[in-house]
Amino acid sequence: DVKVTQSSRYLVKRTGEKVFLECVQDMDHENMFWYRQDPGLGLRLIYFSYDVKMKEKGDIPEGYSVSREKKERFSLILESASTNQTSMYLCASSFGERKLFFGSGTQLSVL
Amino acid sequence: RKEVEQDPGPFNVPEGATVAFNCTYSNSASQSFFWYRQDCRKEPKLLMSVYSSGNEDGRFTAQLNRASQYISLLIRDSKLSDSATYLCVVNGNQGGKLIFGQGTELSVKP
Numbered sequence: 001d002v003k004v005t006q007s008s009r010y011l012v013k014r015t016g017e018k019v020f021l022e023c024v025q026d027m028d029h030e031n032m033f034w035y036r037q038d039p040g041l042g043l044r045l046i047y048f049s050y051d052v053k054m055k056e057k058g059d060i061p062e063g064y065s066v067s068r069e070k071k072e073r074f075s076l077i078l079e080s081a082s083t084n085q086t087s088m089y090l091c092a093s094s095f096g097e098r099k100l101f102f103g104s105g106t107q108l109s110v111l
Numbered sequence: 112r113k114e115v116e117q118d119p120g121p122f123n124v125p126e127g128a129t130v131a132f133n134c135t136y137s138n139s140a141s142q143s144f145f146w147y148r149q150d151c152r153k154e155p156k157l158l159m160s161v162y163s164s165g166n167e168d169g170r171f172t173a174q175l176n177r178a179s180q181y182i183s184l185l186i187r188d189s190k191l192s193d194s195a196t197y198l199c200v201v202n203g204n205q206g207g208k209l210i211f212g213q214g215t216e217l218s219v220k221p
Contacts, residue, residue, distance in 0.1 A: 035211075042213035043155070043198070058208070090154060099145065100200075100209060102154035 003027075006091050006103035013110050019078040021106055023091030029101075031094045032074035034058075034066065036087040037105075043090065049074055081110045112137055113213075117199050120216035124189055132184045132215045134199030143202040144175055146184050148195045149214065155198055158184075189219045 007022035025032065033048040035058075045058030047066040055066050063085060067075045074093075078085055086109050092100040117134045124130050136144075144161035159166065161173040161182050172185040182201075186193055199212035 033209075040213070043211040045208065045210070048208060056208075094209075099157040099160070100147075100155075102156070104154050 004091055004093055004101050004103040006106050008106050009104065011106055011108045013081050013108065015082060015110060017081045019081050019108070021076040021089055023074045023103055024072050025093040025101070026072065027093060027095070027101065028071065029093035029095050032068065033092045033100070034074065034076045035090045035092065036060070037090055038087050046076065083110050086110045114138060114203065114210045115199055115201050115212040117212035117215050122215065122217045123220060124217070125220055126189055126191060128189045129185065129187050130189055130217065132197055134182045134212055136180050136201040138201070138203060139180060141201045144182050145200040146173060147198040147200055149198060150195050158197070191219050191221065193217060194219045
């Protein structure tokens with residue numbers, strides 16, 4: 001069964017902390033994505049990657065960075081967490097423009 | 112204008128009803144269209160792709176109108192288990208990048 005695994009289901013951090021959200025997929029997909037989902041705003045794309053060591057900004061990259069050192073792993077980094085980054089973070093992967101497979105999400109609270 | 116816009120929800124319908132969701136998109140060059148379903152506190156999952164000629168999967172029918180840049184999802188004979196948020200998804204300017212609509216919440220009541 002295909003799988004996208006996010007490292008934490010719930011995370012609580014303090015303002016100013018550096019936060020790492022990890023995502024691993026076992027489907028050998030080229031494309032990986034990080035979204036955040038907020039009530040009333042839907043899913044918004046933060047960053048995506050077409051291949052190892054490649055990354056592209058999405059619609060709301062400010063305050064975030066990413067790392068893709070291996071094909072199966074895509075990390076989202078909050079350099080200095082702020083309260084407005086409290087959100088549900090969803091990782092996804094796909095092959096070409098075929099369907100997205102999502103992880104179960106990380107609910108991040110920044111206090 | 113948002114790249115992908117959906118009908119505002121929530122839609123509250125009785126079991127057995129037929130319900131339709133609409134979605135408009137702004138990028139005339141978009142080639143890939145999908146409907147995803149998201150249950151409460153769960154991740155989105157693909158419900159169906161939308162093809163140019165329209166397509167059907169059981170009680171679900173998807174239509175695409177390129178001229179009007181519009182897609183739709185029709186659900187016939189609604190079940191309680193259809194209660195969820197339905198997300199319209201369209202590919203953007205950059206290759207595999209997919210743009211999500213805000214979602215339309217459906218609640219099917221007994």
